[in-house]
Amino acid sequence: MYIKKILLGIVILGLIAGGIFAYYVYQAVFSPNTSFEKETAALYIPTGTTYTELIEEISPLVDDIYSFDRVARRKGYMNNIKAGRYILKKGANNNEMIDRLRSKNSPIHVTFNNQERLENLAGRVATQIEADSTSLVTAFKDSVFLKENGLSKETALSMYIPNKYEFFWNTSAAQFRQRMLKEYKRFWNEKRIKKANEIGLTPDQVMTLASIVQKETAKVDERRRVAGVYMNRYNNGWKLDADPTVIYALKKHQNNWDTVIKRVLYKDLEIDSPYNTYKYAKLPPGPIAMPDISSIDAVLNYEKHEYYFFVADIENFGYHKFAKTLSQHNQNKKQYVNWINKQGVKR
Template sequence: MYIKKILVIIAVLGVVAIGIFSYFIYNTIFSPNTQFTTEQASVYVSSEDTYQEVLEQLKPLVKDLSDFDQVARRKGYNVHLKAGRFILKKGMNNNEIINTLRSKNEPVSVIFNNQERLENLAGRVAQQIEPDSLSLLTMMQDPVFLKENDFSPETALSMYIPNQYELYWNTSAEAFRARMLKEYHRFWNTSRLEQAKKINLSPKEVSVVASIVQKETAKVDERKRVAGVYMNRHKNGWKLDADPTVIYAIKKANNDFDTVIKRVLYKDLEIESPYNTYRNKELPPGPIAMPDISSIDAVLQNEDHDYFYFVANPENPGYHKFAKTLRQHNNNRQAYVRWINKMGINR
C-alpha cells in the first residue's frame, strides 16, 4: 500500500513536471514576443550578416531575445540565415517570427528618376536595395555587358527607364542590371519602335532628344511642343542650339555636376565638346540626363507645328514663348534678357 502511494505521488509529480515543462515550451514558442508599437516592423538581413548581427537587429523588436534565441537554435535558423527584407507583425510569437525570417522575403519598391549620370543612379538605387553604389556602378559601366547589348558608355544611362519597380531587397547588382535591361526592351515595344522609325530616330537617339526636352521644361504639358521645335531643327539639318547641352558640356569638362548654372553666356557657346549643340549638327553622343517617360513619349509624339525657336516666358514662369521666325524670336529673347538682368542672374 505504501509503495502504491509513493508511485501515485511520483506519477502526480511527473504529470506536474511535464505540465510545467510543456507550459514553458509553449510559452517560449507560442506566446507573443514583439515589443514594437506599430502594426509591423521591417527586418533587413544582408547576404553577409551573421546570426549575431541578426540578433542585434531584433533586440529592439522582441521582448525576450533569449527565448527567441532558444527557439531559433532548436529550429536551426542560427545556421540557415536567409537574406532579404522581412516584415514582422505586432503580436507575433517566436515560431512565427522565425518562420517569417526563413521564408517570407518581401519585395521593395525601387523608384528612380531625374538622375543626371550613372553615378547618381547607382547612389539612388543603393539607398533602396542591398548592393552598394560602387558595385552597382561597376555593373552599369561594364564594357563587356555594354558591347553585348549595343550600348556605349555614353548611351548606357538610356537603358534605365525611370519608373517604380518591385524587387527583392537582396537583389544583386548584376540581377538589378539584368532586370533593367528586360524593362528597357519591354518599354521599347512594337508601338514605340514604330513611332521612333516614323521620326527617323533610333531609341537611343530618342532618349538623347528627350533628355534635352526634359532639361528645357519641367512642364509636362509643354514637352511635345518643345520636342516639336527640336525635331523641326533636326529634320531641316539645323543645329539644335540647346542651352542644356552647353551646360552639360561645361559640367563634364570641369567634372563638376553639382554646380547650378542658370545662365548660358556667349563665351560658353564656343566650348569644344560633342555635347555642344551650338557647334555640332549631330545629336550628342548620349543623353545629358535621364529622361522620364513623358519626355520620351513627347519626342515620339512631338507636336506638328512651324515653330523653330523658343525662349523662357517671364510672364508665365516655367513656360516658354515660341516663334516661327528669327525676328519674332529675337523680340521674345530681348524681353527675356531684360527680365533676367533685372533678376540679377549672371550665371
C-alpha cells in the same frame, strides 16, 4: 503498498514536471514576444549575416531574446538565415516570427527619375536596396555587358527608364541591372520602335533628344511642342542650339557636376565638346540626363508645327514663347534678356 505509493508519487511528479515543461514550451513558442509599439516593424537582414549578428539585430524588437533564441535553434533557423527585408507584426510569437524570417522576404518599391549620370542613379538606388553605389556603378559601366546589349558608356543611362519598380531589398547590383535591361526591352515594344522608325530616329537617339526636352521644360503639356522645335531643326540639318547641352558639356569638361548654371554665356558656346549642340549639327553621343516617360513619348509623338525657336516666357513662368522666324524670336528673346538682367543673374 509502500512501493505503489512511491511509484504513484513519481508519476504525479512527472506529470507536474511535464506540465510545467509543456507550459514553458508553449509560452516560448506561442506567447506574444514583440516589444515595438507600432503595428509592424521592418527587419533588414544583410547578405551573409551570421546567427549571432541576427540575434543582435532582432533584439530591440523582441521582449525575450532568450526564448526567441531557444525556439530559433530548435527550428533549425540558425543554419537557414536568409537575407532580405522582413515585416514583423505586433504581438507575433516566436514561432510566427521565425516562420516569417524563413520565407516571407517582403519586396520594396524602388523609384528614380531625373538622374544626370550613372553615378547619380547609383547613389539614388543605393539608398533603397542593399547593393552599394560603388558596386552599382561598376555594374552599370561594365564594358562587356554594354557591348553585349548594344550600349556604350555614353548611352548606358538610356537603359534605366524612370518608374516605380518592385524589388527585394537584398537585390545585388548585377540583379538590379539585369532587371532594368528587361524593363528597357519591355518599354521599347514594337509600337514605340515603329514610331521611332517613322520619325527617323533610333531608340538611343530618341532617348538623347528626350533628355534635352526634359531639361528644357518641366511642363509636361509643353514637351511635345518643344520636341517639335528640335525635330524641325534636326530634320532640316540645323544645329539644335540647346542650352542644356552646353551646360552638360561645361560640367563634364570641368568635372564639376554640382555646379549650378542658370545662364549660358556666349563664351560657353565655344566649348569644344560633342555635347555642345551650338557647335556641332548633330545629336549628342548620349543623353544629358535621364528623361522620364512623358519626355520620351513627347519625342515619339512630337507636335507638328512650324516653330524653330523658343525662349522662356516671363509672363507665364515655366512655359516658353515659340517663334517661326528669327526676327520674331529675337523680339521674344530681348524681353527675356532684359528681365534676367534685372534679376541680376550673371551665371
